[in-house]
Amino acid sequence: MQTNTKILAHEFEYFAPQTLDEALDLLAKYQDKNAKILAGGTDLIVKMKTTNLKLDFLINIKNIQELNFVTCDDGLKIGAVASLYQVEKSEEVRTKYPALYEAIKAMAAPAIRNMGSIAGNLCNASPAADTAPPLMVYGAEVKLVSKRGERKVAVENFLIGPGKTVISSDELLIQIDIPALDKNTGSSFLKISRVKADLSKINIAVYLKREDKVCRDCKIVFGAVAEKPIRVKGAENILINQQLTPALLTKVAQKSSEEIRPINDVRSTAEYRSKVAKVLTEEAVKLAWERAGGEL
Amino acid sequence: MNYKMKKVNIEFMVNNKKRRLSIKVNELLINILRNNLNLTGTKYGCGIGECGACTVLLEGKPILSCLTLAVEVDGKNITTIEGIGEDKLHPIQESFLKQGAVQCGFCTPGMIIAVKSLLKENSTPTEEDIRNYLRGNLCRCTGYNQIIKAVKSCASEQKTN
Numbered sequence: 313m314q315t316n317t318k319i320l321a322h323e324f325e326y327f328a329p330q331t332l333d334e335a336l337d338l339l340a341k342y343q344d345k346n347a348k349i350l351a352g353g354t355d356l357i358v359k360m361k362t363t364n365l366k367l368d369f370l371i372n373i374k375n376i377q378e379l380n381f382v383t384c385d386d387g388l389k390i391g392a393v394a395s396l397y398q399v400e401k402s403e404e405v406r407t408k409y410p411a412l413y414e415a416i417k418a419m420a421a422p423a424i425r426n427m428g429s430i431a432g433n434l435c436n437a438s439p440a441a442d443t444a445p446p447l448m449v450y451g452a453e454v455k456l457v458s459k460r461g462e463r464k465v466a467v468e469n470f471l472i473g474p475g476k477t478v479i480s481s482d483e484l485l486i487q488i489d490i491p492a493l494d495k496n497t498g499s500s501f502l503k504i505s506r507v508k509a510d511l512s513k514i515n516i517a518v519y520l521k522r523e524d525k526v527c528r529d530c531k532i533v534f535g536a537v538a539e540k541p542i543r544v545k546g547a548e549n550i551l552i553n554q555q556l557t558p559a560l561l562t563k564v565a566q567k568s569s570e571e572i573r574p575i576n577d578v579r580s581t582a583e584y585r586s587k588v589a590k591v592l593t594e595e596a597v598k599l600a601w602e603r604a605g606g607e608l
Numbered sequence: 609m610n611y612k613m614k615k616v617n618i619e620f621m622v623n624n625k626k627r628r629l630s631i632k633v634n635e636l637l638i639n640i641l642r643n644n645l646n647l648t649g650t651k652y653g654c655g656i657g658e659c660g661a662c663t664v665l666l667e668g669k670p671i672l673s674c675l676t677l678a679v680e681v682d683g684k685n686i687t688t689i690e691g692i693g694e695d696k697l698h699p700i701q702e703s704f705l706k707q708g709a710v711q712c713g714f715c716t717p718g719m720i721i722a723v724k725s726l727l728k729e730n731s732t733p734t735e736e737d738i739r740n741y742l743r744g745n746l747c748r749c750t751g752y753n754q755i756i757k758a759v760k761s762c763a764s765e766q767k768t769n
Contacts, residue, residue, distance in 0.1 A: 317655025317674070319636065326616075326633035326679055350677075357675045358656045370633075372680060397669070421744020422725065423663050423670040509658075509743045 317361045328372045332457070335373055335484055340459045342369045343482035349373055351393060352428040354420070355436040379486055384408065388490040392431035396443075397422070399430060409490065410603065411446035411499035411517045418442055418503045418515075431485045434470065437477050438511075440536035440579075444471060445517035446501050447488065448541060449531040455487040456480075464489070471540045497521045497529075498604030500596045504588060506579070512536045513580035514588055518596040522604040525555045532564075532593065537572040537585050544571040547593065556601055556608060565593040618682040622647065623691025631678050638662045638673035641688060649689035649717045653746070660745035663718035664688050670725045689717035692724055700724060703762035704755070711749035719745045723759050732763060 329335040339347070347369035350356055359365045373379065379391040384404035399405055400416045419425055419433075419442050433443045434454065447467040454470050456463050456479055467488075470477050479485060493499075503515040514536050521529035530551045535541040547567040554560055574585035598608055615630045622645060629644060641647045641664070653661030655674050662674040665687040692698045700720050703709075710716050719742065726733060726741040733741070738759045739752075747755065 318652055319639065320634040320677075323632070323634050325614075326677070328679070328682075350680075353675050353677070353680075354657055354672075357677075361655060372677075374680065420657070421660065422741055423660060423672050423722065423744055424657055426666075426669045427671050427675065507743070508740065 315362050320357070320360055322360070322366050324367050324370050326370050326372065328375050330375055330377075332376055332378055332484075332486065335371060335376060336457065336459050336482075338369075338371050339482045339484060342371075343480075345369055347371060347481070349435070349484065351432040351435075352395070354424050354428040355432060355438075373484070387492040390430055390488040390490075392484070392486050392488075393429060396425040396428050396430060396433070400425065408493065409446070409450065409499070411449060411501040411519065411600075412443065412490070414501040415442040415446045415503070415515070415517065418501070418505075418508070418512075421509050430488055434467065434488070435477060435479065435485055437471050437473070437475050437540070439474055439538065439540050440512045440515070441471075441541065442501075442503065442512060442515055442535065444541040445515055445533040445535045446499070447490065448533045448543065449499060449517045449519035450490045450493070451531075452488055452490040454485050455489065456483045457486050458483040468543065473539045494521060496523065496604050498600040498602065498606075500599035500603065502592050502596045502599075504592070511579060514574070514585045514592065516589070516592045516596045518593075518600040520551070520597070520600050520604060522601065522606045525606070527551045527554060527556050527601075532568060532597070534568070534572050534589065536579070537574040537589065539573075542572065544568045546571050551597070556597075556606065558608065561594050561597060561608070564597060565590040568593040616679060618679055620681045620683060621685045623687055629678075633677065633679050635678045636674055637664070637676040637678045637681060637686075640678040641673060641686075647688050647690050651714055651717055653714070653718075658744075658746070659715070659718075660722060660742075661715055661718045663721045663745065665692075665721060665725065668725070668728070670722055687721075689721060692720065698724070699765065700727070700758075700762050703758045703765070707754050707758035707761060709751060709754040709758035711747075711751045715745060715747045715749075719747070719755060723762070726759070727763060727766065731766060733759065735760070 346367045348367045350372040379393045381391040382402045406413045452467045453464045499519040501517045504513045519531045530548045547564045569589040574582040619628045651661040653659035664673045
């Protein structure tokens, strides 16, 4: 398809609500119409330029100051319009949630991170979304609000397929909640891409809880290897309540590689993804284990 | 439909100058800067956020003007390459000239804007820091080594001053 990315050709009506109430009113009013939320534009504007995506109403939520926060008291709370840059600059995110910090640092480039948001990254629902695996291993939830009420959905259940989430057309994702982590836990994020600014060929986040030499809890999530970021529960179960040894780690890696469902696409092949998944599993688990204070 | 053709008024600061414009809501910031305000230093490269040629500063932080609607910057502050040195060349620009970091020059405005933001965040960047920060700015002449050199020498000059 021939596209002109210099301009936005089609026309739409634009709103820039200042408060959450205004935004929810607009969403309720236009829920049956062709309306979209703008929370950065690094995905949406690109899609408007390069795909058939046409919309009649664009609601820019960036000016809603009540949704612009990154706070960490009992767990981490991230508002929908906080930029990826704001999250990355939070000292608490860097020290307490290293997998999330590393995922954001691995995304695109500074200008993009200054525009984009985690909420946008999730709602865009790319199978390769870098913030999804760390949020899933931390057991994060998103808060969805509409005029009808409010509900919380685990990120794991929020994403259902490429470009698809459980959000209704009158709902707004206003906040991401990540629970506080226990002591003796560790997490990590790794990504393979052609160059650093690229989308992931494959990415992985690991979270685990250590008790002496035994792994008491473990979550492993892969991105870009299925229709959405997926947990490899079989591999997790091999590790849980076991002593972590190099031999066991090899088994976990093998199982991970069998559980993912990669395809061939423009960025990589299924074969490569399956092979590299093993290496990534070993490295990411090892790193998380060391961060939890363990030795291998 | 009628509503779609409506124009809106926006008012924003560009390089410390107040600008009032009447624009359509689907107009991109880059085109407003280049076509309406004649600030053609900001370049259009890829249009999809890969190359960084259109980088400008919004409230002192880098954004891509080809992915930003002009209405979004209503009431905000924009700095373009024309505004970073005010009347004379900015030290980063001097340093780029001195180190031969400008070849065809197309990536230079975006590159310099990104460097300005980098040095504000980190006044003593290592080579890795620089390469990491500039990873969203592509130089098709592949003159990266000179660019890195220019950033380093500018950082060390800033330090001695």
